[in-house]
Amino acid sequence: MALALALFALIIVGGMVSGNFLMGLLEQRSGRNILLVTEASELAQGELWQIVSEVSGPGLVALPVGGAPLDLGPGTPRPGFWLQRKVVRLADNLFLIQSRATRLDGAGAQLATGAVGLLTHLVPDSASASQVLLPIGQRAWVQLY
Amino acid sequence: MILGGRRGFTLAETLLAMVLLLMVSGSVYRVLLSTVRLTRSQTEHIALQSNVRGAALVAGNELRELSTAAGGNGAQNDLLSLGPNAISYRAMRGFGYTCQTLGPGLLRISRSAFFAYRDPQPGRDSALLYVSGMPTPADSGWITAGIIALSSSSTCGGGEPAISLTLPAGIGTVPSGTPVRIYEAMELAAYQADGQWWLGLRSLSSGEAIQPIFGPLATTEGFRLAYSDAAQMATVVPSLVKSISVTIRGTGVNYDNSSAAPLSEVLSTQIALKNAQY
Numbered sequence: 001m002a003l004a005l006a007l008f009a010l011i012i013v014g015g016m017v018s019g020n021f022l023m024g025l026l027e028q029r030s031g032r033n034i035l036l037v038t039e040a041s042e043l044a045q046g047e048l049w050q051i052v053s054e055v056s057g058p059g060l061v062a063l064p065v066g067g068a069p070l071d072l073g074p075g076t077p078r079p080g081f082w083l084q085r086k087v088v089r090l091a092d093n094l095f096l097i098q099s100r101a102t103r104l105d106g107a108g109a110q111l112a113t114g115a116v117g118l119l120t121h122l123v124p125d126s127a128s129a130s131q132v133l134l135p136i137g138q139r140a141w142v143q144l145y
Numbered sequence: 146m147i148l149g150g151r152r153g154f155t156l157a158e159t160l161l162a163m164v165l166l167l168m169v170s171g172s173v174y175r176v177l178l179s180t181v182r183l184t185r186s187q188t189e190h191i192a193l194q195s196n197v198r199g200a201a202l203v204a205g206n207e208l209r210e211l212s213t214a215a216g217g218n219g220a221q222n223d224l225l226s227l228g229p230n231a232i233s234y235r236a237m238r239g240f241g242y243t244c245q246t247l248g249p250g251l252l253r254i255s256r257s258a259f260f261a262y263r264d265p266q267p268g269r270d271s272a273l274l275y276v277s278g279m280p281t282p283a284d285s286g287w288i289t290a291g292i293i294a295l296s297s298s299s300t301c302g303g304g305e306p307a308i309s310l311t312l313p314a315g316i317g318t319v320p321s322g323t324p325v326r327i328y329e330a331m332e333l334a335a336y337q338a339d340g341q342w343w344l345g346l347r348s349l350s351s352g353e354a355i356q357p358i359f360g361p362l363a364t365t366e367g368f369r370l371a372y373s374d375a376a377q378m379a380t381v382v383p384s385l386v387k388s389i390s391v392t393i394r395g396t397g398v399n400y401d402n403s404s405a406a407p408l409s410e411v412l413s414t415q416i417a418l419k420n421a422q423y
Contacts, residue, residue: 009177012177139273
């Protein structure tokens with residue numbers, strides 16, 4: 001009788017521990033998803049400024065106004081991420097830089113994505129006597145979805 | 146004792162067995178009870194942590210893209226009112242750029258150049274248009290206009306799917322390539338309902354009732370907002386705000402008898418406004 005009772009209690013306790021373990025696993029996954037989205041968003045954000053510093057003024061002026069976006073390629077390869085970087089010329093001196101970072105798993109499947117944009121324009125640079133790309137004065141940063 | 150050739154139990158043996166059974170049953174019951182309490186407590190704790198984290202994410206996503214400019218006009222400042230446990234602001238809901246030049250007040254945005262989690266809603270949403278300045282870029286700026294009508298079945302030049310917005314004709318002709326932001330006035334606030342405090346969100350533009358996004362909050366200091374200027378000094382002037390500190394303190398039922406205090410979880414986050422002008 002005591003053995004049967006003990007076994008019954010063990011089964012109940014075991015079930016509860018398993019349930020607890022499952023809850024912990026779900027919580028861990030939820031936290032991990034937030035971490036992955038944050039990683040992707042931060043990489044996309046950092047890449048915006050990388051594009052601003054590396055894109056040349058003459059190259060942008062050659063873009064057609066309202067034409068297809070210029071694909072800047074994936075940039076510096078980062079393990080576990082896939083980057084898309086584009087520039088589109090909206091008006092004579094108005095450019096939209098788009099940066100999209102995707103976090104991948106070991107098999108290359110998408111885990112999370114972050115995408116941001118920056119409205120920029122070319123301004124004369126007195127030091128280099130050329131034009132440099134800078135964010136517009138107001139509301140330059142854009143959350144893309 | 147031997148009775149009819151079969152051996153039974155003495156009274157002493159039976160009593161000892163019953164006492165042992167009671168002791169084992171009592172121990173098992175106590176383990177069971179404490180495990181139940183622990184399970185419920187941990188489940189409550191996990192749910193609370195997850196909810197607090199979710200609420201902080203919502204607050205961050207709502208506030209991160211806002212613009213402020215010291216001395217700027219109304220169109221440049223997205224913070225409408227500030228309070229210690231409530232804030233109203235222009236929440237960005239989408240971004241795109243026009244693909245065609247049409248008549249006064251008419252906009253057409255290609256679907257491939259429209260980034261939003263929902264389509265604009267006339268009457269509820271408004272638009273911010275970037276007008277390139279003449280003669281210098283320094284004269285450029287954003288103007289606001291309410292959305293009067295929306296058509297989601299139009300196309301751009303090459304038959305590309307597009308959405309069309311009708312704004313007041315007074316804004317004039319909007320050239321192709323004009324950046325357009327979609328926004329609505331929102332309020333994020335702590336409010337009381339059913340004797341408990343909740344964190345809620347409501348659209349001021351549509352006049353809807355506040356909806357809970359997280360709760361219950363702790364009775365005191367459940368939702369706190371602090372505003373900082375460029376020098377990281379506290380400010381209450383909307384146009385000077387460069388970052389917002391959000392503290393969310395959630396509460397739950399404590400099933401663990403070791404403490405009489407209710408379960409509590411606090412999360413603080415600092416949100417730098419990406420479009421604040423320095």
